[in-house]
Amino acid sequence: MRIEEAKKIYIFSLGLRIWHWVNFLTIITLFVTGLYIGRAFFSGPTGVEATYAYEEGLTMGFIRKVHFIAGYVLLASFIFRLLIALFSKRDRLVLPTFWRRNYWVGLKEITLKYLLIMRDDEGHEYIRNACARTVYPLVYLAILFMIVTGFGMYGMSNPSGFWASLFGWIVWFLGGEFPTHMWHHWIAWLIIIFAVLHVYFVVREEAIKKNGELSSMFNGYKFFKERPVDLDDIK
């Protein structure tokens, strides 16, 4: 397919693109620091009095501080994401459209394509395929879950403080603080496994269709041969 024949459509707003990359960077930071918190796989400075070692190098105290700062950034960017969705239609693309026929047709097509039964240039074109439409909302839920459990555990150092009164309930809902730690840990891995597959499917789309998929999260545009059936979702 040559670019001239294709329609160039503006899909992702600047706000969404900024959110996406801030979100990506914070989650990677949270994951790496979180893994250390869960399993301290190297020791802090030795030969130094603990009281002073605290301020030297990569210590548990420092890594936790980074985790919590990134946690605040994640919360802020999540709220930002909700706000832009409130005010602009194109930022609501994430909502799955179960009630429409084209969602189900799309789900059948994308499944056949991923099973290699159908070629990727067959079937209809979509702004966002049904598989992504289904998974992204779950990713937002997973991020929200990490925020709630994270700030729950964080806040319980003062059970009558602000964060605990906001998110402390999750600790008891999950059956205590130890299970909350475990859930926080499991869902962390789930998000990373999503990220691996997510990057794969983005690269795959780019490699097969050369439709600007990969660059779309930077400049906002994708290319289409025909009119995407779900074009109305962003117009």
Next chain:
Amino acid sequence: METFWETFKRHGVSRRDFIKFATTITGMMGLAPTMVPTVVRAMETKPRVPVIWIHGLECTCCSESFIRSATPLASDVVLSMISLEYDDTLSAAAGEPLEEHRKKIMKEYWGNYILAVEGNPPLGEDGMYCIVAGKPFLEHLKESAEGAKAIIAWGSCASWGCVQAAKPNPTTAVPVDRVITNKPIIKVPGCPPIAEVMTGVVMYMVLFDRIPPLDSQGRPKMFYGNRIHDTCYRRAFFNAGQFVERFDDDAAKKGWCLYKMGCRGPTTYNQCGSIRWYNGLSYPIQAGHGCIGCSEKDFWDNGPFYERLTNIPVPKQEADADKVGATIAAAAVGGAIVHGVASKLRNSGKKEE
């Protein structure tokens, strides 16, 4: 009933010692020094409160702990602050008359006595797994609770279920609040709870004639408002990343943090780090062993106690979240590569019209 002050006088306690005692217990109850006059007044005017103490499915470690309370001495509490009317474990030899006495006390102080429950009722086989005075403990508990002003659930058994409720819970042992739902229940978890916490709760209830402020889980805020981790004297080593790796290594000898040995301090709410045990002598972490989280719900199922992370059931494998997560992530990368190559091949050439 006589007041505490009257009882103290009868025992020959001087006014000075009485005031000292009142000051000490004010601190033990987690109250501000400005509350001392209130406590003194309460001790001069409040009558002793009758207590019925019953035992269900349990190991009696709560009683064992209670009798070791140093401030105040358990004997002071039992002899001068409450009026312990019934305790089947202590007075088993009394037999039938004791049961008569329990019924009499219940009738006489209907709506005014405190019911202290140690252990919990097993529901399986109509409660036949625990028999007290010829009847299932379940009935014993329900009957004794009926006229109680409030119920103290001693220990992790009465509060959460504890070891006898561990999976698969063969006797269907349940915490007290699953059976009694129409009375205020104060949970004092721990296996056992710290002695001074137990006496502190009792003192608060009898002196102020109300239940202590509770958190959302029904535990007295002043004793369960802190994580061990946040009061632990080894916390500096945690923050510095200095950890014990094995129980016989140099770090263990130096007293570094037990986090990697599975210490549950970061997830456990209790006073071990501050009140400590045996009159403030020590507590498990000080003795070199990690906390196992004995005052937390389900701590018995949240093992292994010597691992930081729980195992995820994987057939024929010991695997925690990191192992399982890394394996799946690696499999996803591998799968992506294979699927990617296959996709490229499938889409090569021209679209077949």
